[in-house]
Structures are given as structure tokens and as C-alpha cells.
Amino acid sequence: MRSSQVPPVAVLVDAYTTGNHLPPAFAKLGVDVVHVQSTPELMTSMRLPDLSAYRAVIPYGTPAETAERLAEFAPFCVVAGQEPGVPLADELSERLGLPGNGTALSAARRDKYEMIEALRRAGVRCADQIKSGSTEDLVAWAEERGRYPVVVKPLSSAATDGVAICRDAEEVRKAADAVLGTVNIFGEHNDEVLIQSFLDGEEYMVDFVSYDGERYACCIWQYHKKLKGTHRIYDRDSITPPGTSPATEIIAYMHEALDALGIQYGPTHAEVIVTPEGPVLVEVGARLSGGLLPDFHDICLGANQADVTALAFTRPRDFLDRYANRTYRKLTEATWILLATDRDGVVESIDQDVVAEIEALESVHTFVPKLAPGKRVRPTVDLYTATAAVHLHNRSAEALERDAARIQQLKDRIYRLRDDMGCAA
Template structure:
């Protein structure tokens, strides 16, 4: 056997978007990776896996066929790289006899209705909800409950796709009809829609890495959003200290959520709202956060979720000794900014002088424009119609605030639009996927 063939192997299922950080993280620890895709064709709505980083990329097959092919590589773990890969990763780990979360609660880790019902059965604080394939029934539930606003959303999507905050029956019907019968960003048909009670309070996100039920809290960030019509769109996130404010309560609550959903292994990305009664789950994904930028998180948090995930699976004893039961440290002031727009047209080119000015700001760590020349820029309604991702980090909160304000002044000047208003078929497609802050939940 060659030296490469003697190296341990990790299996990554659907390593789209920030899943691309995992091959690099495992390589640092001397572990090769094999890629598995859960669908016959790659999902082009997300940034594709960089397959050159893999020892092998297996053809699509049934779980039994795939497990048999993987057995030849003697893998040490199976990790979901993105949301659609969660159920298959659970099943492959189970078939191969590897540590994993098991299949008994796989549906509750993808289907947002089943997710909340699993919490309810476990006695964990959660939202009221109802699902149906009928807009009439969804409206009837909201009217019977008579406590607007309510939230309408797809059962299995991400990036706030199709999420609407509705203040009356008409808006519920319009939001439900806008989702029913469509296909989400993962290629799944929306045959049913979920309506939930509106959770009143501030919204936060938190990431964890687990191994055998022992967890490390990677971060807690506060969301800052604003309402545009029925859509709450992202503005920026701010990192919180782990031992003050709402962070300790959020971390404690999410330990309960992990236990209720059988999340004992691997990375997770959760969103919660801190209500007057305490934290309540919006949703949780059994995969990396869509906002992971490893060197940015190393700078402001003392570590990053991708490297911690690889460490937990490749060197579990080291992970336990260094991280289990602990939390991140806030090393600097930091924000993740997602710029919005009211522009609507085809991008002719990027103004490189404006891009350079943003990147030269003192606290800017990363600036990633999300709409390529030739693509259509549209008014922002969700993460996929955000126009840029900007990561700010600095010791000074004042510097961060100053640079954030300047980014807001410059954000629309990044894009020069064509004079004509109509887009070609290719330009009308969704914005090209990027890696930074792409999928939040």
C-alpha cells in the first residue's frame, strides 16, 4: 500500500458551500476524504464541492450500495457537509457501524415540523405550529389561533427561503401559495407548508460541535434584521461574550435541544429567539454553519467549527480533553454583514475601485460580492438575494461601527447595471453561489 492509502479516511456527504472547509480541516490532521452525493446530479444552487481535494468521489447509489463502496476505504466517520446530506450521513454511519446520530430521529433533523414536535415530546420549550398542503387549512389554523403575526415557511429549506411573517389571513394565504408546489434550493418539492406562532424577542444563532454527547459551544451571535414587507432580512450579526447577557441561557437551552433531537455527533447550527419565557428554537441544522470563515472565526472566537469538527472525529480524545463542556472566547469585536439592495437589473460589471475601498477599511477581514457580471441583481428578500458578505473584526467597537456605516454607503455602488432592464435567460437565474455567509440555517 502507498502512504496515502494508509491514511485514515473521513466520508463527507454533500459537502457544498461551507462544507468545502472540511477537506482542508481533515487534511491538517492527516485524514483523507471521500465524497458522497445524496442526489443523482450535483445541486448547482449551491457552491459545488471541490472534488480535487478528495481521494475519491463515489457515484450516486442506494444507501446499501454506497455503504458497500465506502467499506473498502475503511472510513473513520461520516459527516454531512450540507443540509440535504443529513439523512444519508445518518444512515451510512449506521450501516458502517460508525459513531453517528442514528436514523431514528433523522426526519426531525430535516423536517422543521417534525423538529419542533420532537422538542414538544421531550418537554423542551417550543413554538405552536401546524402544517398542511392546503392554503385554506393554514389560514383556518391562523384564524382559529387569532394571535397574529404568524410565520409561514417551507418544511425543509434554508437561507430564509420562502419565510414570511404574516399579519393577517390574506398574507398567510399569499405566503402559503407562494411556496406550495415550488421546488426549494435543495431540489425538494414543497408539497406542504408550515405555519408557526411568532416568537417575540431578539434572535440569535449558535454553533456547536459534539462527540458522543459531549459538546463545545463554538459561538453565539445576535442577529440584527429588519422587516421588508413580510420578510425579515439579514443586516448583520454581532458576536456575544459566552459568559454574559443571554449567551449562557441560550447555550444551556441548546444542550436540551441537542438531546431531544439525538444530536450527539458532529457540527450543528442553530437559531433561537429569546422570548420573555426564555430561549425558543427557530430551527437547527446538523451540519456546519453557512457563515463559517475559518481564519475569521479563529481571530474573533479562538477556533472555528470546521477544524473542531475534524478534530472531534479524527482525534476524539484530544477533542474531549481540550474542548468538551467548554465554550468559545470572545477575542475581538466582530460582525458578519449581509448587504441588501433595492436594485433590480443585470450587472454589467463590478466597480473595482469601490470594491477596493471596502476591502481597505480597517476592520474588513473579508468582502465577497455575491452577484457576478451578467447575473440579475434583485431586491433583497432572503440570504440568496443578499448582494455581498462582509466580515468585520477589530479590537475597537467604534472602528467596527464606523466601517459598517461606510459599507452601507458603498454597497450599491459596487454594482454597475446594464442600461436595458430585461435580463437574458441565463442572467435571470439565481445569483452565483458564494462561500461566505451563504446558508444560515
């Protein structure tokens, strides 16, 4: 006889992009989800939520109105699905009396200037910085400081949007002017710009899940980037072996940083640079990693951030017993490649023979072209202008490198572009 019991409910705020992995993660545990939208219109700059996966969809409203609507579902948690949803998730969990990070430090979890200042107040190693709505103030800070390069970036964007490494005053001026007065990938106006000291060292992606201050280190991937003008563009990532240096130092540092930011619950995705003085936070988002691919991470690391997040909120005791104060494992050689290009044009078609060759490579787990016919290919300057993503894993490091090299040889043959006469090239 089928039970008439209504499943418990988790609330997801702005479950764009990899936030789409949360509904199936909760569903595995017998939990329904309700979606909350923090903006009047859906943000089309990101992959939209699959709203068919939700028991209910709550449109944009004030936090008080939204909390009142949610109360009828008696939710047991509120989780941010993507960056813009972090402040609202903080406020809703607080209003509903649910486990969460609270609102006292919400601004520091979105505004990158406030983020680093929160670390400074807590005595956690961090970059030097100022923010300003004046290009000349930013240039003056860099000149008075007298140490180049410096980093110029928007206050609240992601995916290296608008980030520039500047070697002199003119590059600072150009980078700041390129950001001020524009709109970031989340539709927010860039009225001020952040400038920071350059952190010299290798960069790492560091993902955690926390519950009541107890944490699981989901993964540490080393970024391999290429400098292109004033932009460092993603090339590929590789797993940092756990239990070794610098993984142990990064994990210890991130506990301090997350505590300083008041992050005691939920998933986090951070970038950290290991400088000669030790790890230093670039930034952290209180949401899932943008690079999360659950089945790939299961194969490579033994677990994935979406499933662990759902478990932490749904069955805290199980999370504490199985994951708290533990780290990922390295189960195989793996890499995630973001394909870059110098080409510029409109996609006429995708060469399916090239796609088939890439997908047939031994190490390829997933190949995702990011552009469809009719879309514009632009020279790559950030994550959003990469042309495709490829996840690879293999027991053999040599085989993995062989397949990665072949993909680089094929990358500019994936798309046929129209020439100036409208013909495919």
C-alpha cells in the same frame, strides 16, 4: 524514508458551501476524505464541492450500494457537509457501524415540523404549529388561533428561503401560495407548508460540535435583521459575550434541544429566539454553519467549527480534553454584514474602485461580492438575494462601526447595472 502507510479516511456527504472547509480541516490531521453525493445530479443552487480535494468521489446510489462502496476505504466517520446530506450521513454511519446520530430521528433533523414536535414530546420549550398542503387549512389555523403575527415557511429549506412573517389571513394565504408547489433551494418539492406561532424576541445563531454527547459551543452571534414586507432580511451579526446572559441560558437550552433531536455527534447550526419565557428553537441543521469562515472565526472566537469537527471525529480524546463543556471566547469586536438592495437589473460590471475602497477599510477581513457580470440583481428578501458579504473585526468598536457605516454607503455602487436600453447605470 517516506512512510507507505495509507492515511485514514473520513466520508463527507454533500459537502456544498461551507462543507468545503471540511477537507482542509481533516487534511491538517493527516486524514483523507471521500465525497458522497446524495442526489443524481449536483445541486447547482449552492457552491459546489471542490472534488479535487477528495481521494475518491462516490456518485449517487442507494444507501446499501453506497455503504458497500465505502467499506473498501474503511472510513472512521461519516459527516454531513450540507443540509440535504444529513439523512444519508445518518444512515451510512449506522450501516457502517460508525459513531453517528442514527436514523431513528433523522426526519426530525430535516423536516422543521417534525423537529419542533420532537422537542414538544421531550418537554422542551417550542413554538405552536401545524403543517398542511392546503392554504385554507393554514389560514383557518391562524384565524382560530387569533394571535398575529405568524410565521409561514417551507418544511425543509434554509437561508430564510420562503420564510414570511404574516400579520393577517391574506398575508398567510399569499405566503403559503408562494411556497406550495415550488422547489426549495435543495431541489426538493414543497408539497406542504409549515405555519408557526411568532417568537417575539432577539434572534441568535448558535453553533456547536458534539462527540458522544459532549459538546463545545463554537459561537453565539446575535442576528440583527430588518423587516421588509413579510420578510425579515439579514443585516449583520455581532458576537454575544460568553459567560453572560443570554449566552448561558441559550447554551443550556440547546443541550436540551440537541438531546431531544438525538444529536450526539457532529456539527450543528441553530437559530434561537430569546422570548420572555426563555430561549426557543427556530430550527437547527446537523451540519456546519452557513456563515463559517475558519480564519475569521479563529481570530474572533479562538477556534472554528470545521477544525473542531475534524478533531472531534479524528482524535476524540483531544476534543474531550480541549473543548468538551467549554465555550468560545470573544477576542475582538466583530461583525458579519450581508448587503441588501432594492435594485433590480442585470450586472454589467463590478466597480473595482468601490471594491478597492471597501477592501482597504481598516476593519475589513473579507469582502465577497456574490454576483458576477451577467447575473441578475433582485431586491433582497433572503440570504440568497443578498448582494455581498463582508466580515469585519477590530479592537475598536468605534472603528468597526465607522467602517460598517461606510460599507452601507457604498453598497449600491458595487455593481453597475444595465438599464432598459442595455447601457450601464
